[in-house]
Amino acid sequence: MAGTLAILERHLTIYKRNWYASVFSSFILPVLFVISIGIGVGSYVGTVDGWEYLSYIVPGVLASGAFQTAIGESTFPVLGDFKWSRAYHAMRATPLRIKDMIFGWQLYIQIRVFIASVIFLVVSAIFGAVHSPWVVVTPLICALVALATAAPVSAFSAGLENDSYFALLFRFIVIPSTLFAGVFFPVTQLPLLVRPLAYASPLWHAVELCRAAMLGTPPPWPVAVHVGYLIVLAVGGLYWADRAYSKRLKD
Template sequence: MAGTLATLERNLITYKRNWRASVFSSFVLPLLFIISIGIGVGRYVGTVNGWDYLSFIVPGVLAAGAFQTAHGESTFAVMSDFKWSRAYHAMRATPLRIGHMIGGWQLYIQIRVFIGSAIFLAVSALFGAVHSPWVLVTPLVCALLALAVGAPVSAFAASLNSQSYFPLLTRFVVIPATLFSGVFFPVTQLPTLVLPLAYASPLWHAVELCRAAMLGTEPLWPAPAHVGYLLLIAAAGLVWANRAYSKRLKD
């Protein structure tokens, strides 16, 4: 555990020097979504499932922000520490183990997401988009989503020698997942053949949990099923990351 915390401390110190670069994507962009889409477009949309569009969309934007933060922090940053700065190679020369490196990085991402989610919720409450005390669990849901996304994407990044694959990941996975995981409209409106793809997305499960918590409603699936799916994806991602990191550091 001490090694994981030491890695986490290193990541937090690095972020302390560069935090201004993440302000727009982590805080300003979600706020613009609330104003432009939740309030602006919401005037024309009306209600969705009995809720005003702002209240419907805010939980989705919250989860999507965590999804995109976890993805962003698990691509170039991970490759950089392997290929350019070789920080992971330097860590390997110390008593730190592979698990410490992975754990410290994933904890850093979860802390980033947790704090960002809490701030976003505070702003959302000012707009009247919070309707249940269960809203307090949504930062934990976002942190779990961050692990379910960050672990496999970090493993993917550790397996690559070229950053040219990252735009493909964004174009064919991140953007479609954001558009068709229930963030902007219920997935039940999708064609039947496409529904399994939506259900396979970790983002959809987090959106369902966040929406149920913020509105005080029941998710489409039982909550334990959503949580279990996210835990399963996170565990598989951590196993993959351990193998990818180990192989990369042997090269």
């Protein structure tokens, strides 16, 4: 545990020096998105599933923000610490274990996502988009989807030699998930053949859980199924990350 906390302290120290670089993407952009799409476009859309569009879209934007933050922090930063700064190799030369590197990094991402989620929820409440006391669990949902996303993406990044594959990741995973995983409209409006792809995305499960918590309505699947799916992805991702980091650090 001491090693994990040491890694966490390192990342927090670095973030303390350049936190301003993430203010726009983590805090300001989601709020602007809610105002422009939720209120602006929402005035034309009307209601979705019986809710005004602002209330419908806010949980999706919340989950999507956690999803995108997790991927952003698990791509270039991970590859950079392996290939360019070789920070992981320096850590390997110390008593720190590979599990400490992985858990410390993932814990750092959890803290980032949790804080951003809380701030976003406060703003959402001001706009009247919170309708249930269950909203208190949404930061935990965001933290879970962040882990379910960041763990496998970190493992993927650890096995790369250059950043060209990240363009494919963002083009074929991040953008389609953001557009078609229930953030802006119900997945049931998609063609039947396409829906399984949305269901496979961890973002869809997080969106539905956040929407259920903020609106006080039941999710389309049992809560245990949504949570269980995210936990399976997280555990599998951590295992993959352990294998990928170990292989990369043999040199």
